[in-house]
Amino acid sequence: SFSLSFSLSLPLCPSLPSTEVIDNTLDPDFVRKYILDYFFEEKQNLRFDVYDIDSKSPDLAKHDFLGQVFCTLGEIVGSPASRLEKPLGGILGKKCGTIILSAEELGNCRVIATMQFCAHKLDKKDFFGKSDPFMVFYRSNEDGTCTICHKTEVVKNTLNPVWQAISIPVRALCNGDFDRTIKAEVYDWDRDGSHDFIGEFTTSYRDLSRGQSQFNVYEVSGEEGRVGGRVTLLSFTSTSLHYMNPYQMNAYAMALKAVGEIIQDYDSDKMFPALGFGAKLPPDGQVSHEFPLNGNIENPYCNGMEGILEAYHQSLKTVQLYGPTNFAPVVNHVAKYAVAVQDGSQYFVLLIITDGVISDMAQTKEAIVNAAKLPMSIIIVGVGQAEFDAMVELDGDDIRISSRGKLAERDIVQFVPFRDYMDRTGNHVLSMARLAKDVLAEIPEQLILYMKSRGIKPCLLPPLNEEPGPEDQDHAQTTPV
Numbered sequence: 001s002f003s004l005s006f007s008l009s010l011p012l013c014p015s016l017p018s019t020e021v022i023d024n025t026l027d028p029d030f031v032r033k034y035i036l037d038y039f040f041e042e043k044q045n046l047r048f049d050v051y052d053i054d055s056k057s058p059d060l061a062k063h064d065f066l067g068q069v070f071c072t073l074g075e076i077v078g079s080p081a082s083r084l085e086k087p088l089g090g091i092l093g094k095k096c097g098t099i100i101l102s103a104e105e106l107g108n109c110r111v112i113a114t115m116q117f118c119a120h121k122l123d124k125k126d127f128f129g130k131s132d133p134f135m136v137f138y139r140s141n142e143d144g145t146c147t148i149c150h151k152t153e154v155v156k157n158t159l160n161p162v163w164q165a166i167s168i169p170v171r172a173l174c175n176g177d178f179d180r181t182i183k184a185e186v187y188d189w190d191r192d193g194s195h196d197f198i199g200e201f202t203t204s205y206r207d208l209s210r211g212q213s214q215f216n217v218y219e220v221s222g223e224e225g226r227v228g229g230r231v232t233l234l235s236f237t238s239t240s241l242h243y244m245n246p247y248q249m250n251a252y253a254m255a256l257k258a259v260g261e262i263i264q265d266y267d268s269d270k271m272f273p274a275l276g277f278g279a280k281l282p283p284d285g286q287v288s289h290e291f292p293l294n295g296n297i298e299n300p301y302c303n304g305m306e307g308i309l310e311a312y313h314q315s316l317k318t319v320q321l322y323g324p325t326n327f328a329p330v331v332n333h334v335a336k337y338a339v340a341v342q343d344g345s346q347y348f349v350l351l352i353i354t355d356g357v358i359s360d361m362a363q364t365k366e367a368i369v370n371a372a373k374l375p376m377s378i379i380i381v382g383v384g385q386a387e388f389d390a391m392v393e394l395d396g397d398d399i400r401i402s403s404r405g406k407l408a409e410r411d412i413v414q415f416v417p418f419r420d421y422m423d424r425t426g427n428h429v430l431s432m433a434r435l436a437k438d439v440l441a442e443i444p445e446q447l448i449l450y451m452k453s454r455g456i457k458p459c460l461l462p463p464l465n466e467e468p469g470p471e472d473q474d475h476a477q478t479t480p481v
Contacts, residue, residue, distance in 0.1 A: 049067075068089065119160060119220070132158075256309060261436075
């Protein structure tokens, strides 16, 4: 089958993951988005490569190169409506087509919209059967163009499909503008990629938020204005990832509990500093990227996991979540303590739980490279349905993280997306156990690598038949295992 994909790379930086593959088309409209830090005062070079994907091999050399284009992020942002159109090149004497690149500043909205739709009496498009309908959602842009933001699954051989519920970040759907037009198109899927257009309708986040009602039954307008059926909103819920359900923990709390309950066994006093980042603080609304969850600047320590969870719950009632989202301050906060204790008596583990948004990638890379020389490790757990490309890059498993041309001394970051560990039966205990096992797997090796690099040998434990003295007892409790 004929497919397309492209990769994006920055000089001196690893390539970003490719887009999804779109089968059998010469005019692909990719859903996958990339979040980049934009610096007005810097020249940020970009390269886009387009390939015809012939197999499942991740090696691009085994696929057909279709063309490439070079530009800067400033060119895209500075184009009319931040929409840049350039011809593809890279193949001598051949016209390779055109690529259209668009950019939009992300809003601070962190809300997730979960919706389910069904349709009734859609147009029959298949000669020998019914239809295989799917829906495509578009966010409208300020210049009147539309950007694809979601595709549903295909429901085979029916004119009355019920699609699975979909979860979309509101900023992907309308960038936090509740009255911005959202367009939905309905198609009949065809194997050869020439999907038949059934019809379309428009709505808005504000209208959808009314839920199932007469206001959310839409006539599907087909070609030449004919009605191609009806689409009905079956359900709509809108929640933040921090939403506190009285009957179960949210993903942030589950990740905290899963990892923290194991790590706390290696801490002698069970007192943990817990910090938040990306919020407006009372009373003046000042934005902070390093604030104590318990509200006590002088003493941010919480007593055990229960103390951390309680502080987290209380902070949600007092702060206003707000961007940008900067990681570097909390990494540097822990590094400040780690740099003072490099004799092997203490090892620090920083757990970051995030929805994947990061506003200071360059500064965070520099902070991690500097921290790699210190007795510390960083665990990042991603929650929600966002793309975690930036977190994968920070993980550095495939390509060691670097900053200003300097490689990190060792790999100290472990990233996992929590959604990969969610048990399908809803067994959260099992989900948490799976998460903890994988996310902590690299910590012992990272600790040992640091100790060996500094020539630090394990302390001798007292014989089993001897009771440790007061000094030995305190030392045994604080020595990392």
